[in-house]
Amino acid sequence: MSLEEPLKLVSQLFEEHLKSDTNATPETFDPSSSFLDILETRRDQIISFNDAHAQQIPKNTLVRFRCMIQDTGLGQEMLVSAYETRNEDGTTKLCCYRYTDDPIELHEHRVPEDYLLERTLVYCVSPPGENQWTKEAYDVYNGSLEDQLNYLSIEDDKNPNIAKKYPLPGKKHTSAIVKFYNGMDESIRVGQLVEVIGIRGQDLQQEEEANNEYELESPLHSFSNTPVLHAIAFKNLNHSTPLKAYEAASNYSVEQLRYDLVEYIASVLGGDKLAAEFVLLQLLSRVTTKINGLKIGHLTINLNGFPFYKSTKENESVLFSSTNPVSQPLIDVLENLTVHSVNLPLTIQGLNQSKFTPKCVSESLEAGVLQLVDGTMLLVDETVLDEGQLQDAGVRNFQALQTLIQTQTLGYEFPYSQYDFDTDISVLSISSNKSILPNHCSVLLKPTNPLEDSKQDMLKLSKEQLEQFRRFIHTAKHASYDIPEQVSEYIQESFVNERKKATDTKSELPTQEELMLRMSLARLAAVSFGENTLSKERYDYVVELDNQRLFKQKKKLQDNTMVISWPFEAIHKTHIHLDINTGELSLTNGWESTRGESSNQQDILLSSFVKRIYAEFEMIPPPPPIPSQPSLLPLPQKAILHKYMTTIEASRALSKLCREEDPHQYYADMTKIGEGASGSVYKAYAIQKEHTVVAIKQIHLRRQSRKDLIVEEVRMGQEKPFHDNLVKHIESFLWKHDVWIVMEYMEGGSLTDVVIHNCMTEKEIAAICLELLKALDYLHSRGVIHRDIKSDNILIGPQGQIKLSDFGYCAQIDKIRSKRTTLAGTLCWMAPEIVQCKEYGPNVDIWSLGITAIEMVEGSPPHLENPQQAIQLLKTHHTPPSLKNPEQLSPYFRDFLSQCLQFNAEDRPTAHDLLQHPFLSDAAPLCSLLPLIENTKNQITMDDEFCL
Known part of the structure; x- marks a missing residue:
């Protein structure tokens, strides 16, 4: 051929x-x-x-x-x-x-x-x-x-x-x-x-x-x-390598290869093997699990103790060109070991004059510095951070880098919105003192040889030796992993004993974050030794490794108690002045002379700025077993074609459901009342039906990644029978690649606004739960699961009517397919069987109703500020969320919540059964909600006037 x-x-x-x-x-x-x-x-x-x-x-x-x-x-x-x-x-x-x-x-x-x-x-x-x-x-x-x-x-x-x-x-x-x-x-x-x-x-x-x-x-x-x-x-080719997987030779063990690799990394870190161990673990980390935007498995490490490098006009920092000679050998090692690596010297000039996130300009997507392929090793060099004014572009770039480290997402800017895309970028930062960037753990560098001699000390290896290292790293990075039950119990006992010992000696207690870090390090250490199962000995090895790291940090703190080299431990408000409007940083006159003598001037100058935008980063526990080396070939074509709808496929489907006309011909005086990622919501008047007020949701079809959900929402709106507790769908339009869904207008707004601005009584909560259960009983009896019950999707009418809306996540079940497995819904309201990727039925809506009831009591759902904690509780502890003050609720209400939030789905009652619960028998009339609606409107008006 x-x-x-x-x-x-x-x-x-x-x-x-x-x-x-x-x-x-x-x-x-x-x-x-x-x-x-x-x-x-x-x-x-x-x-x-x-x-x-x-x-x-x-x-x-x-x-x-x-x-x-x-x-x-x-x-x-x-x-x-x-x-x-x-x-x-x-x-x-x-x-x-x-x-x-x-x-x-x-x-x-x-x-x-x-x-x-x-x-x-x-x-x-x-x-x-x-x-x-x-x-x-x-x-x-x-x-x-x-x-x-x-x-x-x-x-x-x-x-x-x-x-x-x-x-x-x-x-x-x-x-x-x-x-x-x-x-x-x-x-x-x-x-x-x-x-x-x-x-x-x-x-x-x-x-x-x-x-x-x-x-x-x-x-x-x-x-x-x-x-x-x-x-x-x-x-x-994501997460692929041009080399074959590593296969240990009989005369060259994994342990020996690992030892040689640590020696190679340590040769450019002044001989510090402990720091080299952590760099190796960083090289093996990657995102292994994604759940509704939450990433698990990646590890971000900071190496501090590098000498500060002062740029001059002759060697002025250029983005992506290393200016600190001491960091260059480390860059060379990373380039020799990884498939993709990028060096990012963090300078004021680089932050102000570059663009870190992609941006759509004139229908063309201009690239951003952080638009990199998955698996890229990003070395952020803070040792070249100099003095200067951080402008608006610089602040945005810094925040984008911070977000990438914390959530492994990168924002793409479009004319009317921003969309976040998943990434898997491994970030290693080096600094002179404590990093200004979030990280999972910080390692203090203690070289035995001068770092300035790293270029000469760097081991010279053969091409075959380097290829062995590369194969080993790639194979270990994608190896499977498991924690036996007995080892899990051993870890728990060790942690409890460690806390008891700290209590007896009146020393600092180990935190939950430290346990989570060790669990992640244990996974990486196990695969680095060629082990697919965590053992007690390997966990003890990691604990000792982490203790050595903490000991070096504590010793550094003790050695520097009388100097100002750690501004992160105390904010020197009298030493630093920050102009919030301009971003200009400066020292007071009394400290101007000290600035020139201090070796830590970049930390002093930036400490106030960092305090303003620095976000605490929480470590995520280790993931479940991950698959082995991924396939380089795409999925079979037939499977790919129908995974998500294209714009053309969605338009064809919608053309059968929608009127292909301009909605402005039928509705006038459109006033925007809300806006989200998918589009905008308008209040309008029907031209042919005088004084009829409607709500119209405009959805930009081309910008939706899941166009099938839009089609499903339109289809469900047309097919679902009319019910007093479901928002009425009037008609839909498809016009210029936009979908316009016309619905009845609910003057009272969403339940979210009421919850935020009011303290609700049990009778008022019971009234809302009663109406929602009527809607759920109706949907479930017709084989429909809503899958996204939350306050945002509950609307209130002018007379206090309660109606359920947003049917994009709805699923149909029948005798042939009585269960679903698709991950759908909103994280904090999601039932445990959905989080655990098990089969589920209509009773997932009952769980979400219970969470919504807690939201009405406490003003927000449990774990709203820390959704990963909700996931871990549901996945590992099998623990339903608890109330902050359960003793303030009546026994009937507590029992109602208990039944809704049964961890086992089979133990939860149906919507029809819950309608008979005694808690609902004392529900207030719907008209009693009118004062709440009025107060909410007043509060929103006052907030708007205050902002103006």
């Missing part, structure tokens, strides 16, 4: 496809599996975009491109995927017209609908931070020497639009517009690392010269000279 003419190969596969099945059509043709086989078995015969100058690669050449998905918002193109040719004998032949930009002449004016397809345009860039050894391992092309010389990159593109779309300013890179076919775009996301195999297309400049009689707007207009690649197939 020749690779020199890939279009002929595509045509051959197309003909075989049509012959294979009488029902085969051009639309069902998918050659991706054949080309993935080529990529696996003959990759050395395929030219790579990564090491060749794309402009010198001929059109219609088979190429591969290892890249990061930078921007998925360039739009779609319609294309004719096949056409008929007429032979001399009068017969016709169907030909494939995919993966090319060559012009053709169509003899038929009318093209059959199933010949028309849609392809998605995506902007891709070479992986930011990809280390040199990774490039060499991936890009092996066995073409002729003449070919390799011809394909060398000889110049960089000066297009400013292209420069703005690469995360690392000033770094050389390759970019391309990749055109995805067959719905492949549904399985990619921004920030994802993929390898694409496809055919080199015709770049924009050539297209305009060849087709200048057409004046069609194209999203490529801003990217002249950017190469085009028609993607035939791709594979996911």
Whole structure:
């Protein structure tokens, strides 16, 4: 099978496809599996975009491109995927017209609908931070020497639009517009690392010269000279390595390899093996579990004790160029051991003049410094932090870095909203004193050799030795892990005994956070020794490791009791002045002379600023067993296509449910009364029905990742029978890619506002619970689970009516499918069986009702400020949430809550049974809620006036 003419190969596969099945059509043709086989078995015969100058690669050449998905918002193109040719004998032949930009002449004016397809345009860039050894391992092309010389990159593109779309300013890179076919775009996301195999297309400049009689707007207009690649197939490379998994040789044990690796890291840390141990554990950490935005498994470490480096005009800090010679050897080691790594010198200039988060400008997503591929090692160097004024952009960048460390999410700025995307970036910070960034644990560096000699002390290793280290790190990072029951009990007993001992000796008690940290370190230490099961001995090893770390820190504090080198322990309010409006930092006159003599001046200058924006970071407990090394191949195509709806699929489904007209023709005086991530809510008047007030929810369909939920909400709104306790759905519109859902207007607002601004009596709470149970009894009797009961979704009418709204998460059950397993709902209200990913039924709504009742008592649901604690309690302790002052409630109310919050779903009563509970028999009339509504409106008005 020749690779020199890939279009002929595509045509051959197309003909075989049509012959294979009488029902085969051009639309069902998918050659991706054949080309993935080529990529696996003959990759050395395929030219790579990564090491060749794309402009010198001929059109219609088979190429591969290892890249990061930078921007998925360039739009779609319609294309004719096949056409008929007429032979001399009068017969016709169907030909494939995919993966090319060559012009053709169509003899038929009318093209059959199933010949028309849609392809998605995506902007891709070479992986930011990809280390040199990774490039060499991936890009092996066995073409002729003449070919390799011809394909060398000889110049960089000066297009400013292209420069703005690469995360690392000033770094050389390759970019391309990749055109995805067959719905492949549904399985990619921004920030994802993929390898694409496809055919080199015709770049924009050539297209305009060849087709200048057409004046069609194209999203490529801003990217002249950017190469085009028609993607035939791709594979996911997230958390992958170009090397094979590590297999220990009989004469080279895991313990010996680990020992040598620690020695190698310690050689650039002044011989400090304890600090090297923690760096190794950092290298093995990753996000292993994601639950409703909560990330578990990653570890962020700070190494402090590096010398401060004062920048001068001659060596002024440039972003991503290390200016501290002492930190360079550590950077070199990380580059030698990791697939992707980025050095981020944290300077005032860098914070003020760069952009850390991606931002959409003129329909193009400009990259941010932190838009990196998963698994990247980010080294943040605080030793170069200098004096100066932190401007608004600098504060935003600092907060973005802080958020990334705390939640492993990165915000993407769009014109009307911001969306958070999941990341998995390993962050290691180095500083002179205590870090200004949050971290899981801080390690004080105690070198036995001068750090200034680290470059000379760095061990010189062979290529084979380094490859052993890389294989070992990757294999251990993705190894499975388990904690036996007896070891779990041993850990609990050890912690209790440690606290008892501390009480007897009147020393500081070990905290829950320290236990959680040790549990995470234990997982990483176990896999670093090649163990998939935690043992008592390995846990004791970690405890000793952590005790040594704490001992060094305490000793440093004792040695510095008479100096001001730890401003984080006490805020020197008389020493520092901060202008809140300008961000200007300065010292008082009395301390101006001391500033020049202090070796810790950067800590003094920034301590007040840090106190203002620093957020305490809580350590997350270790995750459950994680899967082994992930597959590099994507899911089967059929599974991918229907995982989430595309905009086109959603529009087709909604067109059958909605009126495709402008809602402004039927509703006037639209006034915005609310706004969220999905869109806006308006109050309006029906034109044809005078004085009829409605609420209209506008949803931007293109911006929704789960378009299926929008379709489900519209469908449920139309199909659900009318009930007094359900918000009435009037009609829906689909207009200009926006969905407009028209509902009855509930003048009293949401229950959330009432809860926030009022103290409610038991009778008022009982009245609301009674109405909600009527709604749930009605839904459950018809096989509908709401799955998102909370105060936000409970609306109040002008006469105190209580109605349930928001049916996007609803699920239908029947005799065939009586249970559900999908993770859905809002975290703090979520039933334990959903959190534990078990099968569940309608009684999950009963649990959420109990949480809502607690919300009405205490003003907020349990664990609202710390949702991960709610998850841990439900997953590990099997403990339902408790009231702060249960003795203040009546026995009937306590029993009602107890029944709603039974941990075992089978023990919870149905909505129908709960309607008979004695707590509800004393419910207040709905009109008694009117004073609460009035007070809420007054309070909101006063708050608005105060803000103005």
